[in-house]
Amino acid sequence: MNSDDLAKRLLAGDKRALARAITLVENDDPAGWDLVRAAYPHTGHAKVMGLTGPPGVGKSTLIGAIITALRARDETVAALSIDPSSPFTHGALLGDRIRLTEHFLDPGVFIRSMANRGALGGLSEATLQAVLLMDAAGRDNVLIETVGVGQAEVDVIDHADTIVLALMPGSGDSVQALKAGVMEIPDVIVVNKADHPMTDTLVREIRGVLALGMPDDGWTPPVVCTQAAHGIGIDELVSAIDAHRAHIIERGTLEQRRRRNLENEVLEIATINLRREIEAVLAGDEHVREMLDQVVARKLDPASAAREILRRRPGAH
Ligand SMILES: Nc1nc2c(ncn2[C@@H]2O[C@H](COP(=O)(O)OP(=O)(O)OP(=O)(O)O)[C@@H](O)[C@H]2O)c(=O)[nH]1
Numbered sequence: 001m002n003s004d005d006l007a008k009r010l011l012a013g014d015k016r017a018l019a020r021a022i023t024l025v026e027n028d029d030p031a032g033w034d035l036v037r038a039a040y041p042h043t044g045h046a047k048v049m050g051l052t053g054p055p056g057v058g059k060s061t062l063i064g065a066i067i068t069a070l071r072a073r074d075e076t077v078a079a080l081s082i083d084p085s086s087p088f089t090h091g092a093l094l095g096d097r098i099r100l101t102e103h104f105l106d107p108g109v110f111i112r113s114m115a116n117r118g119a120l121g122g123l124s125e126a127t128l129q130a131v132l133l134m135d136a137a138g139r140d141n142v143l144i145e146t147v148g149v150g151q152a153e154v155d156v157i158d159h160a161d162t163i164v165l166a167l168m169p170g171s172g173d174s175v176q177a178l179k180a181g182v183m184e185i186p187d188v189i190v191v192n193k194a195d196h197p198m199t200d201t202l203v204r205e206i207r208g209v210l211a212l213g214m215p216d217d218g219w220t221p222p223v224v225c226t227q228a229a230h231g232i233g234i235d236e237l238v239s240a241i242d243a244h245r246a247h248i249i250e251r252g253t254l255e256q257r258r259r260r261n262l263e264n265e266v267l268e269i270a271t272i273n274l275r276r277e278i279e280a281v282l283a284g285d286e287h288v289r290e291m292l293d294q295v296v297a298r299k300l301d302p303a304s305a306a307r308e309i310l311r312r313r314p315g316a317h
């Protein structure tokens with residue numbers, strides 16, 4: 001299949017073309033970049049939701065349940081599961097596949113996992129490309145799942161219009177990331193495994209943290225309790241996500257948020273390329289090697305060495 005055909009089939013919503021396109025991007029195949037370029041003007045229509053939270057909190061189960069709810073409204077879905085922590089172990093992803101099997105045969109549902117650093121060497125960048133392809137393929141909803149609450153996950157999740165944080169009762173430190181300000185306050189907080197006796201305690205703790213931050217755009221993140229494994233609370237969760245979307249559209253913050261994220265992404269890609277250029281200079285330049293020796297010997301300070309390296313970059317003046 002040539003790339004024109006692939007682009008046509010992708011834009012027509014063909015699931016196999018979409019799968020192939022994402023693989024190309026993930027493998028840093030130039031054809032993947034051509035596809036994203038061709039697809040880009042057709043993006044911006046999907047509702048993008050990002051779900052993050054600690055391992056085993058029930059993210060995949062929640063995604064499965066949300067997919068069921070969205071399908072009941074006749075909306076199409078693409079789900080992307082990202083695992084930044086373990087590029088080589090596919091255990092969690094295998095678990096995801098098992099939890100999402102009921103949707104595999106539905107032509108309205110596309111499910112994909114990604115653990116590769118991908119094209120540009122940044123997981124966030126690879127995620128964005130995959131999201132763009134899913135969006136261009138006409139999916140009404142794109143759901144991104146990523147494990148953890150650290151910086152890498154936050155970067156990945158930044159491509160979402162609505163960010164949902166899943167927590168579970170009984171794992172004491174789960175509110176810490178919020179408290180410590182590791183992540184921005186999410187748009188919706190879901191307390192899953194609400195069948196656990198400590199649920200009310202966790203909800204109280206979360207509300208306590210939320211009370212500290214002043215929402216500046218008139219949105220207070222709702223805290224929704226669910227039992228994803230039993231389909232309980234899912235309608236409330238989907239309503240909360242819908243309500244957030246309506247809010248950011250009305251306020252104009254959807255446009256602002258997308259603008260900010262796309263600007264960040266352009267700068268990030270430029271930064272990655274610049275770093276590659278610099279590394280190429282470092283690898284091949286005997287003078288640079290000697291200079292680094294001088295830094296190690298405490299004869300030259302790191303900032304002066306860095307300035308010199310930038311001067312030696314091809315095209316620098
Ligand atoms: N008791 C209880 N168990 C649940 C609930 N929701 C999900 N689980 C179980 O929790 C386990 C983990 O669920 P997953 O959906 O795989 O969690 P995850 O957050 O996607 O896990 P990772 O992707 O590995 O981080 C599974 O055994 C689920 O069946 C719930 O509401 N109550």
Ligand SMILES: [Mg+2]
Pocket residue numbers: 059060061092096145
């Ligand atoms: Mg999972």
